[in-house]
Amino acid sequence: MAVPSPPASPLFLREDEIRRGVELLYFGYSNLTNSIDAGLATLGLGRAHHRALYFISRxxxxxxxxxLKLxxxxxxxxxxxxxELIERxxxxxxxxxxxxxxxxxxxxASGAALEAELFRALREKMAAAYAQAGQGSVTGFWRVLEGLIPVEDLSMVAGLRSGG
Amino acid sequence: MAVPSPPASPLFLREDEIRRGVELLYFGYSNLTNSIDAGLATLGLGRAHHRALYFISRxxxxxxxxxLKLxxxxxxxxxxxxxELIERxxxxxxxxxxxxxxxxxxxxASGAALEAELFRALREKMAAAYAQAGQGSVTGFWRVLEGLIPVEDLSMVAGLRSGG
DNA sequence: GAGATGGGACAGCCATATTGACGTATATAG
DNA sequence: CTATATACGTCAATATGGCTGTCCCATCTC
Structure with missing residues (x-):
């Protein structure tokens, strides 16, 4: 394979791949989080409430x-x-x-019911994306995202599974 | 492999994988976007300004x-x-x-310089994540995110590449 | 000429974040 | 036992970045 010469800068050549990742991450994240806004709005709650509910559920x-750390x-x-969540x-x-x-x-009990209902929307979207992408893609999806998370935070995220 | 019986509900069994995706997406996105906040803050700009700069650059x-659609x-x-961006x-x-x-x-010219500087932080993080995860993972990363984006929006996102 | 569209602007509101200071209960080290 | 640190709560003020509703002008299209 007599490829003439290597790129002057690998970083430069990869710029498009980087931008693609940034953009997909932005739109993918936006779409996923948007998917629960309607449900929250009917209750007069916001995303901040959902995040708390989510992690406490987890x-x-x-x-x-x-x-606070999460x-x-x-x-x-x-x-x-x-x-607010306690009052309600x-x-x-x-x-x-x-x-x-x-x-x-x-x-x-009602908090768990609410979280489950909100999670349903997340699950549907994410499950559809997983199915469409295929299981092999899911692993890659996780790996890249893990690479975006500082090492010192990864144990915290992993703790949602083991340490719960 | 005489596995007794299939799961009652595939969705239920996948819940953990779904939650893992939701969480990694949240922390990954957060960490990536946080990485430019310091740079923006020194100029008195916010993320909203960056998003506009980013897409106009693109x-x-x-x-x-x-x-507006983006x-x-x-x-x-x-x-x-x-x-504000025009005034500055x-x-x-x-x-x-x-x-x-x-x-x-x-x-x-100064807008382009600013965008390039902010992009540097994104590129470093994303490139490190790509490198750590491996090229095979990157494709999966993209595919799952594409699955999270409604079909009608995908052409808009793709247009950042072709239509620019 | 009529109506649709691209862009802008006013006024006011809301959700979510920030900082800094301070207070109280409990735990732990000396 | 005392001192200090920690876990949690709270006050006041502020910033950011969204939102709605209404109205406006310039321009394009029919």
Whole structure:
């Protein structure tokens, strides 16, 4: 294969692939998150509420500080969301057993029902995308996304599975 | 392989894979977009400005209505961002040649320089993720994301390449 | 000339994030 | 036991980036 000469800069040649990834990630993310907005709006809730519900559902008895790390927002921002969700009885709290300063967060029955309903829209979209792309693609999808996440955060994300 | 019985519901069994995708997409997207916030903040710009710069860079002589479709926001929201970028001379406009009501959007030299600088951060992150995941994974990454984007929007996204 | 379209603008609103300071309960180290 | 750190909450003020509704002008198209 007598290819004349290698590219001057691999980074430059890959620019189009990079931009393609950036754009697909933007539109894919947007479309997925948009898919639950209507459901949230009927309840007067926003995406911030959903994120809290989602992670608490995923990892019951999560503490406030753990949730703060996952969401990467300030205590004040989370506070409003959490207060609202507790008032509406989607979430309930208990003091921690080892450390009674902690508040363990957990969905109520209606909170779990709401999360499940919202998740249905996510599942439909994601399942359709998985099916269309094929299982081999799904692994690649995960791997690239993992590469976008700093190493120190990956354990946190993985913890949603094991540590829950 | 005498596996006893198939799962009651394939959707249920796949729930974990779906959630994994949702979570990686959330954290991956967040980390990528966060990576340019510092650069934007030093200039007093926000992500909305970057999105406009990005798409105009990608498709010079884009019209306002085309940009509106890409960003999926209202004219008013875009107006503020665009006005600011024009005032700061990152963007310039010309009337359309066929339709003089149109405004064709284009980066100035300093706008192009800014976009390139911001893109550098995106490129580094994305290139590292691609490299770590391997080229086979990149295709899968694209395919799944394409599956998340409604068919009617895909041509618009593809147009960033051909129609630019 | 009539109506549709591309673009812009005003006023006001809302959701979600921020910072900084401060307070209280509990845990833990000396 | 005291000191300090931690977990959580809260006040006040602010910024960003969306939204709606209404109205406007220029231009294109029929």
């Amino acid at each position: 990892q019951p008895d999560l503490t406030v500080s753990e949730l 969401l990467a927002i300030t205590k004040q921002s989370l506070g409003r969301v959490l207060t 009885e989607y979430i309930e709290t208990r003091p921690g057993q080892r450390d009674r300063r902690q508040k363990l967060l957990r969905l109520t | 498709q010079p002589d884009l019209t306002v209505s085309e940009l 960003l999926a926001i209202t004219k008013q929201s875009l107006g503020r961002v665009l006005t 001379e990152y963007i310039e406009t010309r009337p359309g040649q066929r339709d003089r009501r149109q405004k064709l959007l284009r980066l100035t």
